[in-house]
Amino acid sequence: MKNRIKYSLLLLCIISKLFLFSADLKERVNFGSNPGNLKLFTFNDSLAKNKPIVFVLHGCVQNAEKIEELSDWKKAAIKNDFVVFYPQQKIINNASNCFNFLLESDINKNGECLSIYQMIRYAIDTLKVDSTHVFLYGASAGACMSEVVCANYPWLINTAAICGAIPYRTYAGLKAVNLLGKTQIKPAKEWGDLVRNQNTFYSGKYPRIILALGTEDFVTDYGYASEIIKQWTSVHAISAQPTDSVLKFENNDKVERYVYGKGKETLIFYKIKDVSHTLPVDVGNGEKQGGKDRIFSTDINFFLTYYIVKDFGLIK
Template identity: 35%
Template structure:
């Protein structure tokens, strides 16, 4: 009983810290509600196929695609939705300018009350199971519908979406040519709620070989491996920056590289480290954004390489992570649209309310997830923290 009491106390402390950070971000960042968005740009595909994770599927395909178009899967963070994260990150605007397709899986509140992807649940992060299987199914649908080049499929995400990006790269490495993990965590850093909190707020240190083994054990794939871009704020109090270093250890080991970078440089005022393979290809990059809290780095405005709109967890720091990630993947080689597309007007607040209303109506069948039998008080605490369905 003493151990149970200690566990409850620790989880309550983590929950309080988590909710405080969520409130602070919503208060301190410029609100997105007054801004205009292109919610109409995203098209939902209902009943898209096998969906064990009970997720929603949204896509944007620009009017004109590049030859051999690419596909970028974009995973939002906790408390966000597909349309809001698209507006903030600028991915559909990038897609229209460079002629690729974007796919936005969206979490349901019935799966996670904070709309976090369940990156810490083994049933959602093992190949052909749960949420990763649903996202893989969406990718296949998008590839077939839009004539996507299978060698140009990528995935990125923020926070819980970043951790789920790591899961997609580990469980389906043959599907993705590259991934970008923003304020995320290494694959299999956590396989329980308590471990999830510990990884976020403290970090977990392991030898590179152990991290790499977790990826190698996730599938039968033995290479080639996806390129990986890692972004993290040095002042992130929600997901500690130590996680960026552990992600680097995991993927340098998978690629058979030293943890020491091949070269270092400065991009838009921030340090960039690069790892190069034996073929001379840049296969891993890392940006640590000095002074930035938890969120996606943005450079907003009308300049050539500026994309997105600042808001909660979408932070103006003078560098567009979305643009530089797309460039790292080779998606910015040729411009399809000579002018940056304008977004049609609808408030994000209206769109988020509409999404929540549709979520409560439960498009498709909401599949309940089993709750561990660890006592009602623990279950209620974890649900309230958004870390259990």
């Protein structure tokens, strides 16, 4: 209840700051026709040739700068020499500044999904980033939109990290917003078919998935963790039972880490105990520390971004 009150009281404050940006982030406007009417901000892209790239997608009532403040991707990009792109929603498209992962007009190789595709193509074709090392990271609505991109353009994405999400195509239509906190249970094949049906003739590889979800999440119900695992293990044709697990990961009793896919870590699940719809951070200047403790983040002495960068294979 305290989290709900905290969440509600600060929404207006956050919305009022949606247009404040750091000079470190550069806006790019000529990345394509942009049918979804999104903005794009970039970091560390002046010498992008052959570098990996991470696309960071914000959650509702956030923007590029706010998700950066919480997740500290700039710090990781500088240390490990990769490019960061921040797609950003406009309030004219969604009153809560959420990516429209529920709208058919934005999730079928059209609208916002197509805009993000154009950003990826711009990075590959114009900036010449390493096309084999294109990664997605999303929080909440940004996580769900990351799944949309993975389902529509799987050949472009190496790995996607999704934090606080529901399975791809759980719902369609704005009325579904009120149902996000109620887990919908389906057979693994049915979940997987929702992804496969986006490219019925595609037989190539699908992106690896890194999932993080808090056990006390009241926005995207924690029960969706098992459904997301069922969906993406079905897509990868691997068992939905973990091949490895650490119940006290990095000696932190709030973090459990599960691996699916023997020898490949095809899917990784970070179970974050006693945490709601927030990003885990570890405020500080240490190598494995970062992020800020804000309304959409919680300091549990575990900086999730660092471990995602490591799981991406980008730690130098």
